[in-house]
Amino acid sequence: MIEFDGVSFSYDDRGRSSDGHLVLSGADFVLDEGELTLVVGPTGSGKSTLLRCINGLVPHFSGGTLHGRVVVDGRDTRTHRPRDLADVVGVVLQDPVSSFVTDTVEEELAYGMEALGVDAVAMRRRVEETLDLLGLADVRSRPLRSLSGGQQQRVAIGAVLASGPRILVLDEPTSALDPVAAEDVLASLHRLVHDLGLTVVVAEHRLERVIHHADRILLIDEGRVSPLLDPAEAMVTSPIHPPVIALGRHLGWSPLPLSVRDARRRARDLRATLPDRAPAPPPSAPTGEVVCAVDRLVVRRGGEPVLRGVDLDIHDGDVVAVMGRNGAGKSTLLATLVGQLVPMSGSVRLGPPADSIDPARARPAEIVVRAGMVPQDPATILYADSVAEECRAADRDFHLPTGTARAVLDRIAPGIDDVQHPRELSEGQRLSLALSLILASEPRLVLLDEPTRGLDYQAKRRLVELLRELAAAGHGIVLATHDVELAAEVATRVVVLAEGEVVADGPAAGVLAGSPAFAPQVAKILHPLHLLTVEEVVACTGAAS
Incomplete structure (x- = not known):
C-alpha cells in the first residue's frame, strides 16, 4: 500500500x-x-x-x-x-x-x-x-x-x-x-x-x-x-517510551506489556507487596503568599457563559494543573488571568495582595512583571525571523543578560539551530522556543496552556525539572493541560473544570489516582495504591531505575 x-x-x-x-x-x-x-x-x-x-x-x-x-x-x-x-x-x-x-x-x-x-x-x-x-x-x-x-x-x-x-x-x-x-x-x-x-x-x-x-x-x-x-x-x-514501558523495564518484565490491562496482570504480586508510600497530603492551608486570587469569576464568550462562578487562589510554590474535557473553560481561565478577556462579573487580582492589580484594566507593562503566559498556539507570540533573534528580543525586552533565553531553550530542547525561522520548526520545537522566552523572565506567576503539545518524553522531563525549580524558588505555576502524565509528574494541586465550574480541587495524588479519566498509567496499574509515577515506584522498591 x-x-x-x-x-x-x-x-x-x-x-x-x-x-x-x-x-x-x-x-x-x-x-x-x-x-x-x-x-x-x-x-x-x-x-x-x-x-x-x-x-x-x-x-x-x-x-x-x-x-x-x-x-x-x-x-x-x-x-x-x-x-x-x-x-x-x-x-x-x-x-x-x-x-x-x-x-x-x-x-x-x-x-x-x-x-x-x-x-x-x-x-x-x-x-x-x-x-x-x-x-x-x-x-x-x-x-x-x-x-x-x-x-x-x-x-x-x-x-x-x-x-x-x-x-x-x-x-x-x-x-x-x-x-x-x-x-x-x-x-x-x-x-x-x-x-x-x-x-x-x-x-x-x-x-x-x-x-x-x-x-x-x-x-x-x-x-x-x-x-x-x-x-x-x-x-x-x-x-522514547510511555510510563507503562518504563515501569516494565524497571521491574524486568519480559515481554514488555503495552497496555494498562496487561501491566495490571503482571503487577498482581507487586500490588500485594508494595507498601503504599504516597506522599503525605499537604497542609490544609497553603503557606505561600497569594500571587493570584479569583473570586466568583463569570466569563462569557460569544454570548455564552464559559466560566461560571470560579473561585481559585494561587500561592507561591503552587503547581496547579487545570484539567477537564475540551471546552470546559481551561484556556478561557488562563486568558482572563492575564487580561485578554474581561469578566462579566466576579474579580481577578494579579500579584501579591499588597501590590495586586486587575489585569482587565491594567497596562501590559504592569501585567508582564507579575504573570507570563504561553498560549496554546505558540506562533502567536513569535515574531522574529530566526530563533536567535527571538531569544535576543526576549533578553532585551525583559532586561536579562544576553544568552538567558537561549540557555533556557537549550535546557528544554537542545540543538535547535539559531538561524532557523520559527515557522520552519516542528510543533514541539516551536513550543519549546515560546516556553523559553516566557520562562527566561521567571515571572512570579507562570501560565502555560497545553505546554507539552508536541514534546517527546525527554523534552517533557526537562520541562518538569525547570518547573520544579521555579516552584521551589517561590513562583506560582498554572498548567491548563490534558497531559495526565505531566500533571502526575509536577502538579501539587489539580483543579478539574466541567461546564465552566470547579468540580474538584485538591492534592494531585488524591484527585488523579481515583479518577478513571485523569489517572496516569502507573496509578491505573497499581490501583488502589496512590502512586502516580515510575519515579515513586522506584523510590518505594528501593532500587535505582
Whole structure:
C-alpha cells in the first residue's frame, strides 16, 4: 500500500541540513493495507517530514532534495502531486486551524467530499456518521474559530475521515484532546483499521494513548529510520517510551506489556507487596503568599457563559494543573488571568495582595512583571525571523543578560539551530522556543496552556525539572493541560473544570489516582495504591531505575 524505497531527504539544495545531516535517511519499508503504524522519535527527528512524503507534500510543496522513491497505492509521488493522491490519502497535520477552508463544523466536514464530487445523499450520510463518530453533533453549526483547540482537532480529523480515504496520515492527532476524547478518537481509528481495512500512519508523542493500538512501529532518530518493528520489540530499546514501558523495564518484565490491562496482570504480586508510600497530603492551608486570587469569576464568550462562578487562589510554590474535557473553560481561565478577556462579573487580582492589580484594566507593562503566559498556539507570540533573534528580543525586552533565553531553550530542547525561522520548526520545537522566552523572565506567576503539545518524553522531563525549580524558588505555576502524565509528574494541586465550574480541587495524588479519566498509567496499574509515577515506584522498591 505504501512503499519507501531507499528514501533520503533534506530541505536545502546541498541534499543535507545545515549541520550536515540528512533530515531523513535510509527509509526502506512497505506498509501493508489495514494496519496502524506508529512513528516514534524525539522532537524534530523527522517524523513530520516522513508523513508529508506519503501524500507528496514533500517534496512538491516543501522544496528540498528527495532521493529514492515513495509509492502510494501504485502511484509514485515524484510524478503525482498531493492533488493526484487526494482520493486515496487523507492527511491531518499538527496545526488543525491551518487546514480549515470553511466557517462552520458541518461545512468543513462536507468540503472535502464536495471537492471529490461525492453525491449529495452519500455526503449527508457521511457527515452524520462523522459527527457521531467524533462526538461533534452538539457543535455542528458552531463557527470553527469559536471552538476549543481539542474540538478543532476533532473537526480536522473528521473532515479527512468523511472524505473516505483508504490511507489516513495523522501528525499528533491527540495532542489537544482530553483523555476521554483521545481514547474515543483512537478507538474509532482502531475500528476503521480492523473493520474496513483503513491504513493508518500516526506520529504521536503521547505513546501511552496509542501504542496498544499499533500493529507496527517505525523508530526515527536524527533522521535515521528503522525497519518496521513489532511494538514490544521496538520498546525494548526505544529512548522514547510511555510510563507503562518504563515501569516494565524497571521491574524486568519480559515481554514488555503495552497496555494498562496487561501491566495490571503482571503487577498482581507487586500490588500485594508494595507498601503504599504516597506522599503525605499537604497542609490544609497553603503557606505561600497569594500571587493570584479569583473570586466568583463569570466569563462569557460569544454570548455564552464559559466560566461560571470560579473561585481559585494561587500561592507561591503552587503547581496547579487545570484539567477537564475540551471546552470546559481551561484556556478561557488562563486568558482572563492575564487580561485578554474581561469578566462579566466576579474579580481577578494579579500579584501579591499588597501590590495586586486587575489585569482587565491594567497596562501590559504592569501585567508582564507579575504573570507570563504561553498560549496554546505558540506562533502567536513569535515574531522574529530566526530563533536567535527571538531569544535576543526576549533578553532585551525583559532586561536579562544576553544568552538567558537561549540557555533556557537549550535546557528544554537542545540543538535547535539559531538561524532557523520559527515557522520552519516542528510543533514541539516551536513550543519549546515560546516556553523559553516566557520562562527566561521567571515571572512570579507562570501560565502555560497545553505546554507539552508536541514534546517527546525527554523534552517533557526537562520541562518538569525547570518547573520544579521555579516552584521551589517561590513562583506560582498554572498548567491548563490534558497531559495526565505531566500533571502526575509536577502538579501539587489539580483543579478539574466541567461546564465552566470547579468540580474538584485538591492534592494531585488524591484527585488523579481515583479518577478513571485523569489517572496516569502507573496509578491505573497499581490501583488502589496512590502512586502516580515510575519515579515513586522506584523510590518505594528501593532500587535505582
